[in-house]
Amino acid sequence: MKLNEIVPWGRTFDEYQRMFNLTASDLTKRMLGVGDGPASFNAESTAAGHSVVSIDPVYVFSAKELEKRISDTYETVIEQMHKNADHYNWSAFQDVDQLGRERMKAMNLFLSDYEQGKQQGRYLSNQLPKLPFTNQSFDLVLCSHLLFLYSEQLSEAFHLESIHELSRIAGEIRIFPLISLTGKPSPYLDRVSADCRANGIQVDIIPVDYHFQKGAYQMMRLTKRVD
Numbered sequence: 211m212k213l214n215e216i217v218p219w220g221r222t223f224d225e226y227q228r229m230f231n232l233t234a235s236d237l238t239k240r241m242l243g244v245g246d247g248p249a250s251f252n253a254e255s256t257a258a259g260h261s262v263v264s265i266d267p268v269y270v271f272s273a274k275e276l277e278k279r280i281s282d283t284y285e286t287v288i289e290q291m292h293k294n295a296d297h298y299n300w301s302a303f304q305d306v307d308q309l310g311r312e313r314m315k316a317m318n319l320f321l322s323d324y325e326q327g328k329q330q331g332r333y334l335s336n337q338l339p340k341l342p343f344t345n346q347s348f349d350l351v352l353c354s355h356l357l358f359l360y361s362e363q364l365s366e367a368f369h370l371e372s373i374h375e376l377s378r379i380a381g382e383i384r385i386f387p388l389i390s391l392t393g394k395p396s397p398y399l400d401r402v403s404a405d406c407r408a409n410g411i412q413v414d415i416i417p418v419d420y421h422f423q424k425g426a427y428q429m430m431r432l433t434k435r436v437d
């Protein structure tokens with residue numbers, strides 16, 4: 211992964227809570243954030259006493275490198291958001307500029323926690339489809355804006371292998387959103403659901419209290435069935 215090819219953009223704890231319907235009881239679980247990038251979910255969760263490990267290939271870079279990349283790409287992302295503003299619902303955020311300020315707040319929280327979190331093993335430079343964790347080392351996996359969203363870039367085989375790997379690591383997986391960057395449902399939803407059911411995993415598509423990108427208002431919850 212090259213630093214000049216990444217475009218860091220991170221969401222907050224509040225957004226994760228709403229994307230994944232996280233309850234007080236969920237937050238007591240051992241959580242793994244997959245593709246957390248510069249989101250502040252880990253920083254804010256840790257500060258509140260919860261247990262989160264985040265994995266992302268961008269964690270190979272230092273805080274200084276990521277900070278520079280964030281400031282180098284920020285204006286371009288904001289310009290793109292202005293161009294595509296009608297792809298989003300502007301109820302939780304007033305406009306692109308307020309969204310930009312919230313994202314910067316999240317990324318600054320991440321940056322201020324990052325080096326310490328790395329030392330504590332909370333930010334690990336790993337990537338799907340294979341992860342270096344033992345079986346069932348987490349209770350709950352959260353995957354925000356990676357699987358399904360990048361259906362044009364990541365193959366069906368990649369999705370199947372990744373979800374198989376995540377179900378080896380944890381009893382429950384939640385994935386949001388279920389649409390791709392085109393705004394249409396991911397073409398992999400049916401095949402992934404069928405594959406999970408065939409492997410004894412219950413599949414639920416659940417509406418959530420978060421609807422920013424138009425059409426993105428459901429998560430997939432995968433739970434290992436205990437017979």
Ligand SMILES: C[S@@+](CC[C@H](N)C(=O)[O-])C[C@H]1O[C@@H](n2cnc3c(N)ncnc32)[C@H](O)[C@@H]1O
Nearest residue numbers: 220221245246247249266268337338354355356
């Ligand atoms: C759109 S960002 C989402 C960041 C964060 N989850 C959020 O919702 O704010 C997608 C993230 O997935 C990471 N990523 C890309 N390929 C990955 C892979 N194979 N395994 C894990 N993470 C990956 C990227 O580096 C990036 O940080």
